[in-house]
Amino acid sequence: MSITGMATSMFAAAVILAAMMFVGAWFGAYLANHISGPHLRLMFGIFICCLGVYLIYGALKRLGWLYRI
Incomplete structure (x- = not known):
């Protein structure tokens, strides 16, 4: 795998992780405010x-x- 391909896959993984963390934080805050x-x-x-x-x-x-x- 080339450096460019690896950087692209690492960036994609970082974007997916950031999106999942945002969704998790949003859901956790919503749940905490309703308990x-x-x-x-x-x-x-x-x-x-x-x-x-x-x-x-x-x-x-x-x-x-x-x-x-």
Whole structure:
């Protein structure tokens, strides 16, 4: 593949990613504005707890305290 072809494909990928990020941000903002405050806080708290469990699990695996089954 030539340099020009690779640059064109990278540009196309960047345009697609930018468009998808815009659509995702638009949808997320729309959804966040239509959910009540307490429900939004609850969902964020659940997300943070799940993220914490994921991080602890990864750390335990790297330390060798947890083995893959």
